[in-house]
Amino acid sequence: MLDHEPGEFLRSMFAVSAEMGALSGHLPERGLTPGAILPGSHTMQAFAQSGVLLYQLSSAPLADDEATLVGTVKSRFLAPVVPGDQVVIDVRADRLSGRTFAFSAAATVEGRSVAGFRGAMSRVRLDPAKARPW
Known part of the structure; x- marks a missing residue:
């Protein structure tokens, strides 16, 4: 995390390495970070994780359930x-709004736009009587 203001914004950064698993064998003659590969790109994952951080910093930490x-x-x-x-x-x-959070982001490299995102997330309660999903 580079900077943040709860309820407003969060700025984060990740460095792209040739050692990232998503790059292995992807266009071997030219290392490009794929925009969307299963189960998801590193850029989209960074967006989602940054959104989760902003959501929790803007509301409250997740409860155990x-x-x-x-x-x-x-x-x-x-x-x-x-x-x-x-x-x-x-x-x-x-x-x-309540347990729902809508957020958007711009991804840049040296000030040049490389991606844009919009997303929504929510908090859900887990039933302690059921097996954990992970």
């Missing part, structure tokens, strides 16, 4: 991300 579920994500990948890049994710709180 709660989990955060990202319900929807819309993404647009605008430019390639390559090993050596440092991707800055600037997440904005769009709406916080």
Whole structure:
């Protein structure tokens, strides 16, 4: 995390390494970070994790019987991300209403836009009588 203001924004960064598993065998002649590979790209994962952090910093930490579920994500990948890049994710709180949080983000490399995201998540209570989903 680089900077944040609860209820407003969170700025984070991740460095792209040629050693990332997603790059292995993906366009071997040219290391590109895939925009969307199963189970998801590193950039989208960084967006979701940054959103979870902003949500918790803007409300309250999760209780022992709660989990955060990202319900929807819309993404647009605008430019390639390559090993050596440092991707800055600037997440904005769009709406916080009860147990639901809507957020958006811009991903940049050296000030150049590489992706944009919109998402929503919610807190859910886990039934302690049931087996944990993980």
